[in-house]
């Protein structure tokens with residue numbers, strides 16, 4: 001690796017790698033979804049390659065510039081980005097050689113270029129055997145160089161591990177919080193989506209719109225056209241806010257049967273600096289399905305309809321997932337434009353498949369499996385048959 005390069009390791013949710021690869025192109029960090037830097041040989045094919053589905057990491061060589069660090073901090077589909085320092089010696093204390101420590105200084109300096117300036121409260125070392133004397137020595141030395149104490153709840157996170165092949169490496173996270181943390185999330189909501197996962201859902205739906213010619217996908221850095229976007233089961237608003245963060249919309253409508261969800265969404269939007277107004281409405285998807293209800297004016301106009309239906313205990317006592325799924329598809333049919341793209345993220349995969357099997361109106365375009373809090377939901381991306 002050249003002296004003016006950085007060895008960047010992204011942590012990704014399983015299933016999220018294709019979306020991250022596309023975001024890296026949109027953000028200008030790479031020039032092709034394969035990664036314009038230096039993708040590892042076994043990363044799998046770009047896009048939907050066999051190994052992409054379960055990969056939880058992506059490694060790229062990127063230029064060591066303030067612009068790179070600024071762009072890394074803004075990524076929405078990665079869990080975190082870290083800068084790697086490697087030693088080819090067989091012991092982790094090889095990281096304390098003058099050469100490796102020089103590299104640590106260069107990495108810390110690059111992290112300090114971020115604006116607004118990031119400050120760290122302490123260094124947390126994550127490693128197998130983090131309490132062994134040699135790991136404690138590494139933590140103490142790196143913390144001293146960073147000018148912070150070693151701390152169990154430190155936010156300068158350094159992961160020390162065996163490198164692939166031979167030797168050891170230290171991965172220094174570039175931001176005090178994981179990239180998945182969103183400043184707008186001020187309240188907890190049962191069943192709220194992880195924001196990184198929501199950004200991935202938004203990207204997968206936009207990618208299908210682009211493949212079908214309905215959008216430029218923002219792949220070249222453009223915002224794309226401005227679609228009418230509706231979330232039929234919005235909860236705290238994660239999908240809608242992530243869609244607004246992605247680019248312009250003509251209208252963003254967020255619906256939930258629970259008034260407290262709509263109240264939280266509105267507070268989240270106020271706390272966000274994301275441009276664009278969300279029309280937040282209390283409504284039952286069953287009414288939208290039957291008559292259009294409060295969404296009657298949307299009939300035939302929505303370019304994108306998304307929903308993340310409840311499951312398990314979050315499902316009301318009287319509801320059934322089949323009923324809800326049918327209502328959801330009826331509502332999407334009513335409000336969707338001819339070329340509507342529908343994205344349903346559900347844990348209830350079998351039941352949703354059964355409902356789809358009996359509904360000739362929809363064609364399944366993609367069905368990526370994603371990962372959320374120990375669950376493995378699928379995103380069903382549908383268009384009219």
Ligand SMILES: C[S@@+](CC[C@H](N)C(=O)[O-])C[C@H]1O[C@@H](n2cnc3c(N)ncnc32)[C@H](O)[C@@H]1O
Nearest residue numbers: 191192193233235236238257258284285308310
């Ligand atoms: C899994 S949560 C959605 C979480 C949301 N994606 C978020 O990030 O906060 C499912 C939502 O569906 C809503 N819901 C359940 N039945 C509904 C119905 N018949 N019509 C509209 N919304 C409904 C629930 O109130 C709940 O907020």
